[in-house]
Amino acid sequence: MSKKNPFNAPSRESLSTAGTAPSLGEAHSSMKVPQNAAWWKKFLAFVGPGYLVAVGYMDPGNWATDIAGGSQFGYTLLSVILLSNLMAVVLQSLAGKLGIVTGRDLAQACRERFSMPVVMMLWILCELAIAATDLAEVIGSAIALKLLFNIPMLYGVIITAVDVLLILVLQNKGFRALETLVIVLMATIALCFGIDLFLAKPDMGGVLHGFVPNVEILQNPAMLYIAIGIIGATVMPHNLYLHSSIVQTRQIEQTPQGKKEAIRYSTMDSTIALTLALFINAAILIVSAAVFHSAGMTQVAEIADAYHLLTPLLGTTVASILFGVALLASGQNSTLTGTLAGQIVMEGFLNIRIPAWLRRLVTRLIAIIPAVIVTAIAGEHGTEELLILSQVVLSLQLPFAVIPLVMFTSDKKSMGAFANKLWLKIISWVITAVIVMLNVYLIIQTIRLF
Template sequence: MAYKLPTTATAPFCPSEVKGSVEVPQGAPFWKKILQFAGPGLLISIGYMDPGNWATDIEAGSRYGYNLLFVVMLSSLAAMALQCLSMRLGIVTGQDLARLSRARYSPNVARVQWLLAELSIVACDLAEVLGGALAFHLLLGCSLTTGVILTAFDTLIVLGLQGKNFRSLEAIILGLIATVGVGYIIELVLVQPHWPSVARGLVPSWHAVGEREPLYLAIGILGATVMPHNLYLHSSIVQTRVVRREKRSIASAISLSRLDTIVSLVLALLINAAILILAAAAFHATGHNEVTDIEDAYKLLAPVVGSGLAAVLFAVTLLASGQSSTFTGTVAGQVIMEGFLNLKIPCWQRRFITRALALVPALIGVQMLGNGAVGTLLVASQVVLSLQLPFALWPLIRMTNDRTLMGDFTNRMPTRLLAWLLFGVISAANLWLVVQTVGWIA
């Protein structure tokens, strides 16, 4: 039996209102079905190219050239595996990870999960605020404080999208991703990296991360790649497609959604790789091995490359990255609030609350530390995300391994082993990152 289509205009940020809103004709050709299922993966991919990723990729490229490129690749492959688990859970059960967690665990445990998930969204939004503020600072010449205040007005964008359908939101996200992608293609043409060295950087090498500093950066890349709130988000937004509650239709939906997920995250991988390659070619290869700040990278691009266009494109893509993350953060917030608390508020209010909570530490940091606040707070936001990740991974893996919940779509043994291996590696890596960061701050 198919989900009923909503009879009223829907808002793209409210997951419960757009469930089953994209109908897929049963007799449609394969290519048309692919197009209909394409979209949720794009929203997820945004979380893998936010300003937090920029900070780690730029520092890795400037310090170690192309040596840590394989870390970006392996982290993205791990993200693909975990997002596919989340997608499968949502399609098979017809419920999202947050709602299933509320039903499965005690009220106190569910409240802790909710608080940690909300904290991860605020931490991610903090990175978006800092990225947007820095972009405004670079493009308009305003102070960082003014840039932070300007980011508050993105709530107006959310208001402007009320009444639009979910496909409109997906189209907007595609446009923003295309802006980032085209910008980096042009920048790489201007920088002209040494492609044989790029290819060697894709080969995994323990020697490349054998020392403390590159290992710290490698774990930072991993921690900035897999976003905990994306796991909650993906299990919800895949339900926007109409899927008949029969084995064959569910299996087809999983296959098509898996393709959407992998292709979208490959795009994110290419953009993250492009950031690192740009930093390696523009800075490391020219002797600028200490570029660890996004603003420093912007200022050095024009004189190193010999064209002001590269610096302008850098700032524009940074702004597009931060704004696109705004949309997905709002949807994720709605999913988590509705799932854990069974509470729904207007989407613009949800956006306002999240952005207000992120603005406070951003403004305090900028006032106390000046321009140096951006790098420090970006690192702090990634540590907060790292702390929360295992609390989202554990229930996801347990649920997709549960035959009473998943039936014939339960994880097979190779998938189970891979999932628990990733859980162990990511948890250990994130714990090490947190310990090292606390020691660095002390």
């Protein structure tokens, strides 16, 4: 393949002759997009991938930072959630564009552009990040099972191994079935927190004021630390690989106009889905602020504590039950997308194929084994520290996904007329610089805590 232009958007047939199989081959171009139809019918055909991506922005790893931010500082950090969400909208739109225009996912693009040692390093880092993500989801689901059904953490961790079977069943029923389940679970989370918001009766004036950036965040070290934690836990590196692949499940016209239309509808899909993620993350912080901060409980930072305190403070067990159900749905949702990302990354970086069930089993075992060992030895406190460590691993890997993404989508030889315009290049590199600097700071501060 020519090194001058490794990202020509090839057809499915030319991909195989060039030695690169289509990304996520079993679902590639499997969903038809109606031609000569109303715009809303075309848009509905593209709805789905954005929600699989948005799941990563509300996984259990985000919950602790949102709860801590709300309990300690009230509504002030809502502006940080909004800022991190805007960053996510830009980066995910770039990932979707890369997949649609080039016919490559981000992992395949890295393999074709970089030398083999660099590719292997990026693959190992990405696998560690996916394992860390899955670890957070395993622990989050286990915490939910303990809170809702009083199942010991160790057993809860083991039970989460079974849900890998659900992914296999759904995969056999087609990609749309997987997308539908994810959307249903996201709607469940949104409904649960919508009711909790109603029960918490937050100060709407304070909520609106919280979305306005406040210079106090930069002046208060404790507030800044949690703010960086919120941003660091929001943009997930595996989501960029995932999005660049699953947008290719749509069967689009391989023409400039067809790609332009696909980019527009794909961006609409991810933006709407990420707006729902913004609502859920904001709702977690708002409930924490309205219930805990207003009652003077400024040290609530753990998921289990928040669950147990909601009932006595709001006077109803419904609030705690809904909180637990939302957490369980969040963990399961993130599991579905995390294991899918694992398959995309291995196939993209290494250009090898192994059975989907084996790939998912390996991914899940990598997460479950350390969780089981730590839970058995150190108990619940150990799993909480493991949750923190998983977020640090994610922060370490993030620049290695964001920087290549911005590079590739800004390259005219790769993207042609779809290359990032100057204004988008500037915004993208500023976002990249902010994320890298904040994540480095977060890692340094977290290491000091240990």
